[in-house]
Amino acid sequence: METYTEKTQVHVAAEQIRTLILDGTYRPGQPLRQEALSERLKVSRTPLRHALQSLAEEGLVETVGFKGARVARPDPNMVRDLFDMRLLLEPLALKSAVAHHTKLDFARAEMALDAADTERDPHRLSQRNWEFHHALYRPSDRPTLMRTIEQLNRASAFAEAIAKSIVIRSEKSAAEHRELLEACRNGDMDGAILHLTKHLQLAYHDIQNLEY
Amino acid sequence: METYTEKTQVHVAAEQIRTLILDGTYRPGQPLRQEALSERLKVSRTPLRHALQSLAEEGLVETVGFKGARVARPDPNMVRDLFDMRLLLEPLALKSAVAHHTKLDFARAEMALDAADTERDPHRLSQRNWEFHHALYRPSDRPTLMRTIEQLNRASAFAEAIAKSIVIRSEKSAAEHRELLEACRNGDMDGAILHLTKHLQLAYHDIQNLEY
DNA sequence: GTTTCCATAATTGTATCCAATTATGCAAAC
DNA sequence: GTTTGCATAATTGGATACAATTATGGAAAC
Known part of the structure; x- marks a missing residue:
């Protein structure tokens, strides 16, 4: 019997952030600080960064160099x-x-x-x-x-x-x-x-x- | 004078892995072990994981649960x-x-x-x-x-x-x-x-x- | 008053260490 | 001989500590 795990913290964090953005809790252009999010989602910064990157490639957030991540602004x-x-x-x-x-x-x-x-x-x-x-x-x-x-x-x-x-x-x-x-x-x-x-x-x- | 950085290790690692895959060095289906790649690219596992994830969302590699990453196999x-x-x-x-x-x-x-x-x-x-x-x-x-x-x-x-x-x-x-x-x-x-x-x-x- | 420069703080990126999960191999049972 | 089970090793995921970069603020120069 094969068992699936799949529930990595990255996915749950990404899903939570996605919800926060689509609910309007985080508005377009708003900066997403890692430490604050880390504290809010009860997750370390490592999986959090993965989640942010995932959302970035999805187009929901913009992430620049060493400046950090912001909620994307759709035009x-x-x-x-x-x-x-x-x-x-x-x-x-x-x-x-x-x-x-x-x-x-x-x-x-x-x-x-x-x-x-x-x-x-x-x-x-x-x-x-x-x-x-x-x-x-x-x-x-x-x-x-x-x-x-x-x-x-x-x-x-x-x-x-x-x-x-x-x-x-x-x-x-x-x-x-x-x-x-x-x-x-x-x-x-x-x-x-x-x-x-x-x-x-x-x-x-x-x-x-x-x-x- | 504003200065841009942008050269994060994640990008260079992703680019290197991309090259290795498109060159045929890493064949489709071949597992990509983090430690080995980390040693080869002279980069820690943390940015390497980010690079692999990035390539995964790009479609070049497949990554499953706790099993690791493999080079994607195009059908x-x-x-x-x-x-x-x-x-x-x-x-x-x-x-x-x-x-x-x-x-x-x-x-x-x-x-x-x-x-x-x-x-x-x-x-x-x-x-x-x-x-x-x-x-x-x-x-x-x-x-x-x-x-x-x-x-x-x-x-x-x-x-x-x-x-x-x-x-x-x-x-x-x-x-x-x-x-x-x-x-x-x-x-x-x-x-x-x-x-x-x-x-x-x-x-x-x-x-x-x-x-x- | 404005600007430039530098020191400091805040924030992100990276490395290392530990925990969780999965793969491997061998022994015992049938 | 095959299979089941468990113990061990190999590998990935996550947390913490450290380094690099950027933002902030205030003093000095003009």
Whole structure:
């Protein structure tokens, strides 16, 4: 019987910091001092630095030379770029996946939707949203493509959290998600891709109008 | 007078390991023991671990729980996914950039081409290739898009190094590059995008036929 | 009053040591 | 002969101490 460990302090620290940032506790541009964070998260500075570096490569924090780490500040262009890329890549993932969709995938997607309905915490809400998209994309069995798409979704979640659009448009998003799921259930690939495209465009539009 | 430091041991260690991997010194799947690497690079294990993590998020090495790090093993699907994505994203970057191209950009691109002509080291050759593409994409002034494209190019360079196609098709690649540059110089956007697309498709094709 | 310079403090990066986890090998049981 | 179990070694993760770098503040010069 093989046993998995995986729970290294780096991951839990990264997850906690991620939550603090997406909750708005730490605002964009705010410096993240290692000693203070170390004390707050009850973790030594060594794994903390690893976590900060991980978040830096994820795009959530910026880290410079010997100056330290700050919460990243998303610019409007970033939002445009992210959605331009998602509009190109996610339809490809969906297209590759529809032929391999199973009832289990649909069940997973629906579970994520139901969980999202009763969720008000921004971070967990964005997690549910990703779980939904992930359930529909994953059957494509293209991990490299998935990896990039997940990165873009994480960054989008950050931008949406800043603009507070995640919670504001959660009902609209839920409706769009259910339409997309229904099209997938009916095996309507073209319709599904159309719904996905529309969903992304609407999300982009709403973020644009909220952020300054 | 402000002075920049930036030269942290993590970066130099990461760069050295990157070179060792792309040179073929460390083969895919080979375990990377911290103590041995620490001794080889004359660096403590702490910054070394950071470098390994950085390379892991870059996709060059795989790192699991308490088991350690290994050189990543690219699968054929990864190559397909990478080029599918590049074929979607790089034309967008080029399209956004052509309107802002200056003589300086063309000069930079040509300098990269000339440097590539006399370069046989795989790692440096792939660096030159990226410098060329970077020179043509950068005027788009879309850093978030550039960031993702650079990640994909790094991963592609890894796959090409494994398949040894970087050096093998270097002359072909150079010719394609010069055609692309010429189209950009003439302000022929459609032609440039066509050349870029063809270039990526040919590179993909040649890798496919070389890897097993 | 402003600027420059230097000393000091605050903060990050690195090295070393210890703890936790995993891999290895051998003996005993069946 | 194979397998199970445990003891030991090898390796990674984490905590602490130290070194390097940057930021801060105040005095002196103009």
